[in-house]
Amino acid sequence: MTHALPTQRITVIVGKESTGKSALAAALTGRSPVSTNIQGSTIACETYQTRDDTLIDTPGILLRSDTATTRTALAQLQCHNRILLVVKATHIDDDLADLLPLVAEKQGLVVVTFWDKISPADRAQQVLERWEQASGVKFLPVDARQLRPEQRQQILAALQTLNPFPPQWQAMPAGWQFKPAPTWLEHPCWGRWLAILLLLLPAVAAVWVANSVAGLIEPLIQTGLTSLVNVLSQTPPLLAAILIGRYGLVTMGPLLLVWAVPTVLLYALFLGTYKASGLVERLTVALHPVFRPFGLSGRDLVRVMMGFGCNVPAVISTRACSRCSRQTCMGAIAFGSACSYQLGATLGVFSAAHLPGLVVPYLGYLTLTTLIYTRLTAPKAARSLHNTLMIEQRTFLELPRWSAIWRETQGNLSQFFTNALPIFFGITIFASVLDWLGVITVLAGSIHPLMGLFNLPPDAALAVILASIRKDGLLLFAEPDTLAVLTPLQILTGVYLAGVLLPCLVTALTIAREQSVRFAVGLMVRQAIAAIAFSMVLAWGGHWL
Ligand SMILES: Nc1nc2c(ncn2[C@@H]2O[C@H](COP(=O)(O)OP(=O)(O)OP(=O)(O)O)[C@@H](O)[C@H]2O)c(=O)[nH]1
Ligand SMILES: [Mg+2]
Incomplete structure (x- = not known):
């Protein structure tokens, strides 16, 4: 007797450049991250495997540009319906305003990376909760370089029950921006x-x-x-x-x-x-x-x-x-x-x-x-x-x-x-x-x-x-x-x-x-x-x- 293999769900990880997509994909699947602190380090889609999901890590989207990498990421976005949207906590208003229109009506969740750079985190957490209620989509804050086991479990569980991004929903701005300090x-x-x-x-x-x-x-x-x-x-x-x-x-x-x-x-x-x-x-x-x-x-x-x-x-x-x-x-x-x-x-x-x-x-x-x-x-x-x-x-x-x-x-x-x-x-x-x-x-x-x-x-x-x-x-x-x-x-x-x-x-x-x-x-x-x-x-x- 043959058993039909359960079909693997494909989830596409999208976000702007250097937002921690690859670090997150690696942390979720236990692979060692090939992270470099350079914008545009991922130049082709890479596949990661969890028990139930195939995760496709895409190159960072660079808005208003004609790079081959951005075209690759947008093509993946068009082809698939399950999205793990990665936004950077430090620039969350810009990231959401630019990316939400691209994922409207697709099933997904939002992982907010660079949470370690945000303070006070509890006030910021309240903003995420408000967005979650307004949109019905989960917002999970993490430091993608050091994903804690319970955060990993949370994200994997959220991938089981994705909700659609509401059409034309705009997040009420959080109002913060944390810029890296200038150097010499x-x-x-x-x-x-x-x-x-x-x-x-x-x-x-x-x-x-x-x-x-x-x-x-x-x-x-x-x-x-x-x-x-x-x-x-x-x-x-x-x-x-x-x-x-x-x-x-x-x-x-x-x-x-x-x-x-x-x-x-x-x-x-x-x-x-x-x-x-x-x-x-x-x-x-x-x-x-x-x-x-x-x-x-x-x-x-x-x-x-x-x-x-x-x-x-x-x-x-x-x-x-x-x-x-x-x-x-x-x-x-x-x-x-x-x-x-x-x-x-x-x-x-x-x-x-x-x-x-x-x-x-x-x-x-x-x-x-x-x-x-x-x-x-x-x-x-x-x-x-x-x-x-x-x-x-x-x-x-x-x-x-x-x-x-x-x-x-x-x-x-x-x-x-x-x-x-x-x-x-x-x-x-x-x-x-x-x-x-x-x-x-x-x-x-x-x-x-x-x-x-x-x-x-x-x-x-x-x-x-x-x-x-x-x-x-x-x-x-x-x-x-x-x-x-x-x-x-x-x-x-x-x-x-x-x-x-x-x-x-x-x-x-x-x-x-x-x-x-x-x-x-x-x-x-x-x-x-x-x-x-x-x-x-x-x-x-x-x-x-
Ligand atoms: N402080 C902090 N650094 C992070 C976090 N996530 C990723 N990084 C760092 O940010 C840099 C970029 O991370 P990547 O995972 O390569 O980002 P990416 O989105 O895959 O980048 P591209 O593929 O170039 O678009 C690396 O140096 C990571 O170590 C985070 O949550 N907090
Ligand atoms: Mg990458």
Whole structure:
């Protein structure tokens, strides 16, 4: 005999951005919340399961906007009849006035988050009770980050017996508004300078820590390697080429470990802290007027910043950007967000050349050219004064929890070990075999004139090409014979060209998936033309800069 399975009820969680929808969904279902204090962190619907309900967590609704994420949330709202409306206690009048018309006549309940920020809570509670009586819909106040067991039970029970939102009901205003306190970042004069400093801090700290760590461990590794190289030199020629040749695993691997690992780890820690504390959001607001003339809104800038960790999630998160600036934002990430691998490899090359100070002109030139590139490619509308920030409420600054920072860091580190390392090893093996076969010498001869455009020797071509597959491929520049013949300006030009000529393969594929193959190809052509022009300026005019 077969039993028909009871059909699962689908309830859609909707609300404005950063109101605690994901935190609530996670708390209701016992999953660990992937909460970041950034507006527009959820970029696609996610499904959570309780015993009786399927909860769909939607991206935050951003009124009067054309973001892909808002369209996704509104589509869910249209398709389903059971709604869990999330409103922020601190901005409850605005949230209800804007959202109640969207849910009228659907079955639902209202969860009021950020209740921990309200005082006195008992007077506020009376307002909720009045609304409950007037509308017939339940209003449940919570701190979504720390849902108490009885609150969880209350919400789950309320989901069993939902009542319809009355048509045309308007809640009598509660009359309170609790705004997050302003910080120095909101100072009209030097707020933006502080924001620029904080924006640069992760890069500066990464450079400093990576240099210090490398200074300590590099000599130890080199000593260990000398005896290993002696042993490996006895192996058959092809194997020896793969292991200890110019581009061999043992030759290149330590550079990756010494330079990339500390940089990747540190960037992840910084980004995790900035995101979880809400600092990223404050930086956005402070920097919006600085970057708007270049076609990037503060909201886009956050995504560009996230690209410093890895470009791929940053590109996906542009779904929460306005349609008018989304493509510019993707372009800026692909061109100018030196991901932690790119920066780590760059530091490795500069250090192998005994010129660690080159990182200053490198980052300066990269920033300058990214701004010029964005200015040239952004549509006029994105640069206009009407390109407003699209942030409705300032986020609360929180002391970041170690668990939130660690989640961010762990994700990046596991990507490094499962994704980045194998591809990097693949690149070194590929380059070693080509070198052993003599193909590199032939190839280098044929693209000699091209490299000549940038005043670079033919050997530089391989690093430039392989960096387009993965950014840490530009570590091949650190090959001693290549470095021996390069001037500091040539090293700078080569590393810059390899870094910006094309986005790495995975980023390019992600852009194609998010937009279209045609758009991705167009973006790569534009980027390559700009990179070639900027590299030529650097190569031939660099000594004046
Ligand atoms: N103080 C306080 N913070 C909260 C509460 N609910 C969520 N937060 C914090 O607010 C931030 C945003 O929470 P999320 O759960 O990501 O909000 P969301 O509505 O899913 O955001 P989007 O998906 O970006 O629209 C996180 O840093 C949470 O820790 C709450 O009730 N009180
Ligand atoms: Mg969310």
